[in-house]
Amino acid sequence: MPKIDRSSGLSWRKHTTKKELTIWLYWLIGLSIVTYAWNLISEKTIWFFVQDAGTQAIDIGSRMVPPKLSYMDKLWQPVWDTINIATIGTIIALIIAVPVAFAAAKNTTPHPLIRTIALFIIVSSRSVNSLIWALILVFICGPGIFAGTIAIGLRSIGFCAKLLYEAIEEIDHNQVEAIQATGASRAQQMLYGIVPQVLPTFAGVGVYRWDINIRESTILGLVGAGGIGLQLNGSINTLAWTQVSMILLVILGTVIISEWISAKVRHAII
Template sequence: MSEPAATPAAAPQTWQRRSMGQRLLRYALGLFIMAAIVQAARTVEVIPEFLYDAPEQMGDMLRRMWPVDWSYFGQAVGSALLETLHMATLGTLLSLALALPLGVMVAGNVTPNRLLNFVARVLLVASRSVNSLVWALLFVAIFGPGPLAGMLAIALRSVGFVGKLVGEALEQAPRGPIEALQAAGATRFAQIWYGYWPHIKPSFWSVALLRWDINVRESGVLGLVGAGGIGVALNTAIDLFYWDRVALVLITIFAVVIAAEVLVLWVRKRVI
């Protein structure tokens, strides 16, 4: 009686983390990044003589900054610092007033109108696309130099940031309370106030505090383009080569940023 023919053994399977196409895509992406870095390095045009001389120039600048001219604080820095804080605060409040209606318009579940959604989204993207310094340059050309231009620049820069987060928070709100209000015959305003607002209120105030903290930092440099604040004192000291006063302004900005960070953390932990 003949024996049955032996079946051939199956080829062993090897596990691969990525397919051939994925590996080729990674290699292509790596080559693209390397080419972009090389092209960027060629465009920057680093001058070797200046690069070698940089440590010596930095040391000379630091020596000129010491001792710090503390008397300059009462002459110009103190009032400029208050102006900076006022700009940041008023700009943040104005941005909140503008961002809330835009956030409601951009949320599709609250405003089921695609045209309004599109218009609000374009406005929010336009606000985020333009840097605060560019906004400040535009408003300085319109209103002249001063804190008004800085406040408006901060407000328009912040609208896109706050409005986008408000819209996302509204879209993630649970439907249960809204459907209950609709079944009870509540108006659209009542649905927003009693249904959506309690859900987004903690995140809204957190975003408001975070944006104020960011605006305090940004308002410190708007004076470099004439938009008021402590940046004006910094620009004046640099133009006149008063490096001891430059050191004072930089120390003041650093201290204010740290104080704002501590204040925001304290408020978030104990109030929100």
């Protein structure tokens, strides 16, 4: 609250004394949390290694150049797999995310109980990192692309459904009301009143998530779920640094291209 202190002549302060004190208190709490966290982490750190990091970095860096270009022959297949994991995973996620989103949006949910279940599906899918999903799925259905694809799909359901249901809740209700007034059924109201309004969001979210998934699927190989991460892990473990730098370059290239495609497509939609 702005306050005008008339007793002491002309002075203006943004906050009252009480508010100022609360703000300082928040700062104090924040600062002590950070200090505590830092102490805890530094306790578990071997500082000798950290001091040595600079020389290590130079050492590894020098071993990484030049990238082993000939290794590319062995990378085409993993790159192709990585892209497929991301694409098919995204398609699976979108197919499942649509009904979940309609069940989770306040204005389209058939029942509050179903809404709670849908929201729970969204949260649990979002909270668990795709690498953890991959860990679980590799255990269940064996190593390979299949586990990776399903992992990406499961992780993306929550993300897509969340953005989609928020879009559904924010639609212009007048358009739906107009369709309702014609005597259309509930399903037709969704089809004519809601779907056209959220379709651009749906496409945008799909492409956006695909872009993220390309990035995420590059690491799934670390736990055996297919893609280029497997080669990365192997090369690091065998200290083949020129291969590592080649792989990093390939990942960089893939990510840049996918980001470019995603930006182009989203631009075309909107």
